[in-house]
Structure formats: structure tokens, C-alpha cells
Amino acid sequence: MKADLRAHIEKNIPLTDEEFTFVISHFSTKKFKKHQFLIQKDEPVPYSYFIISGLVKLVFTDESGKEHIVSFAMEDWWESDFYAYYTQTKSTMSLECLEDTEVLCCTLEDYKKLCDGLQKMERFFLEKATFGFLGSQRRIISWLTSNSKERYEQLLKQYPTLFQRVSKSQIASYLGVSRETLSRLSS
Amino acid sequence: MKADLRAHIEKNIPLTDEEFTFVISHFSTKKFKKHQFLIQKDEPVPYSYFIISGLVKLVFTDESGKEHIVSFAMEDWWESDFYAYYTQTKSTMSLECLEDTEVLCCTLEDYKKLCDGLQKMERFFLEKATFGFLGSQRRIISWLTSNSKERYEQLLKQYPTLFQRVSKSQIASYLGVSRETLSRLSS
């Protein structure tokens, strides 16, 4: 379980045992059941999360109360309301488990200590942030260039396993399409 | 002009003269006229660009030949086809001047040397990447939650000066709306 984080980091950057001991000392472990919240809207965001197992959704709720799924995150992903986390403000979104989920938690203070104490980790986070940005940009391009059916097919191709783990309503919410339209698309 | 870069970095992280001399040695200067291309689709992407003055658009052209503006970038911004840049592959987009533009250019090799040679710069790029990601996420949320008119008003509020510098067709392309619809919205 802590080994998962090591394997994850070492996909990019090799670490010595000593370095990894330093890294892991900045994380705590938490477990959540399906339907529990890691982050609640309007509450502070004490942690960013590395997901060891399970699946969560980051949700923005608009004024009318409608939920919009900003992202899903599963094993081997990082998630949080990063804006609220970095700026230490209250969350504008919620982060909720769609499955029982185990995470490693990192406070902003520990995040900074990690970056200061081990340049490799700063490099690692830079790569994560860069490719996170590129993933979002890709999604924007998908919006600009494609209709609902095409976006659905792109998502299916990119994350086929997601479709066995979340309901179609959730997929619809992520794609920005009504669940009825999605139902008609996939038939 | 090189001082612009220093001021830009020092908004986040102070530098000594010596450090800045090191930083600036990794950049070259280029000037482009309106309508010239910094990056052409299907060509390699040798540089990322820091914009000293002027305005550029990052454009994705779909199969039907329709142009979609992925982003605008003006003074004090960084821009490139970052995916192609980091992976050293051919560009899928083009980067074109909407005004006469002056930039500082950084190769991937120099970018890496900068990060290796001065931890402050790695920190700086990490902050840029993080807030770039957050900006994209914000735009996705805007798509998920708002109609054309609302997205138009949000953009107007966020970047009022942009509207004096680019045509409404360009704004429409960025918002993912037809120029006719945009014209009707703003009246």
C-alpha cells in the first residue's frame, strides 16, 4: 500500500530506500466507504490525496443544485480541490467516494517540505502538474471539436475500465450531456 | 525586454543578479509579425515561448478544416504546443501571431538545464504548471455549468482587455460558439 506510492513515483523517477522513507513520512493513510466525502463544499481542504485503491468523483454543484462531475480519480491518481488546497481557502467542490477507497494524505505543509527536502519530488510534482494540464487541455479540445457522441466514444476509448465502475448517469455528468441523451447515444 | 522575464519570475520567486544571468542565458529572442506562425501543425516544436509583447493564438484545426482556438496568450504568458514540446513530437496545433510579437525562446534542453541548475526555476515552473492546470479546470467547469452567454460574460469579466485586441470571430472560436450566435449574444 505504501509500496504503491513508491511504484507510482518510480514510474518517473527512481528513489533510494532512504529517499522513499523520507517521502512516505509526509503522508498519512485514510480509508473511506462508498458515499463518504473526502472533501465537502465550503469546508477547508487539508489534504491532497494519492489514491491507493477505489474511485472518487470531484463534483461541482451549480446554483440550481445540479451536480457536474469535474473529474474521476482512481488508483494511482492524485486528487483534491487543488485550488482550495494551494490557496488554503474553502472548497468550491466536493470529493466523494464511488467505491470504498484508500488514500494517502498530504497536507500543504508536508507537500512544501517534500519539495524543499528532495528535489526529485519537486521534479515529480512538476511532471504531474504538467501532464495534468495537458490532460485538461485535451479535454477542452475535445469539447471544442466534437459532439456528444464523439466525446463519449473518446472517453470510452481512453478509459474503458471506467464504464464498468460508474453508472451512465455519472458518465453523462462528466461529459456534460443529459443522461437521456447519453442513453440514446450508446444504443 | 529581458527585464520583463525577470520581473515575471520575481512575481513568484526573487532572484539574485547572478541567478538571473544564468536564467537568461538559456533563452534567445525572436520577433514575429502579425499573421506569422511560431508553430506550424505537423512540424517539430523546438521552443516554448515567453511572450514579451504582442498576442498569439493556439489553434487546433479539425478534420473538416475548421479552426478552434485553444488559447490566447499575451504579454507575460508562456505558450507552446506543450505536449509536442515535452514529448519532442510533431505539433498537432499551430501558434500564430494576432499582433506583432516578441518572445523569449527556450528549447527543451535548456528548460531541463534550467531546472537542474537552479531549483528556484523548477519551483517557478511548478507553480506555472499548477496554475495552468487550475485555469484549464476552471474553463472545463465553465463549459459544464454555463451556456454560451454566461461563458461569454465570464470571459469578458476575466480578460476585458482581450476584447479590444481580437475580433469577435476569434472570441467565438475560443468559446466554442458560432460567430453569428456570439454576435446575437452581445447585443
Add this chain to the structure above:
DNA sequence: AATAAAAAGTGATCTACATCACATCAGGAA
């Protein structure tokens, strides 16, 4: 100043998708 070219506005029509309403089906709890 004359001409060309790009930008912007506007009507008419079409269509992708939302919304509403209801039926069906599967899984969990008493």
C-alpha cells in the same frame, strides 16, 4: 480617394440536445 477584404449584424431555417413524463429492470434491505 478608391477599392478590396475582413469583420460584424441579422433574418430564416434546421438540428442536436435538454427536459418532462413514464415504463422497465436490477440490486439491497426488511
Add this chain to the structure above:
DNA sequence: TTCCTGATGTGATGTAGATCACTTTTTATT
């Protein structure tokens, strides 16, 4: 088993926004 809740499918209808066609205005170019 029975009841309940959430997920899914599907028809009928409404609407935001696309597309097409044309005009007017603004901006460049000679």
C-alpha cells in the same frame, strides 16, 4: 418474498445554438 430505491430506456416536445444567405460597417491596401 416483498418492497424500495436507483439505474436505464424511450417517446413527445421544447429550445439553444448552428448553418446558410445576405447586408452593412470597418479596416487595410494601392
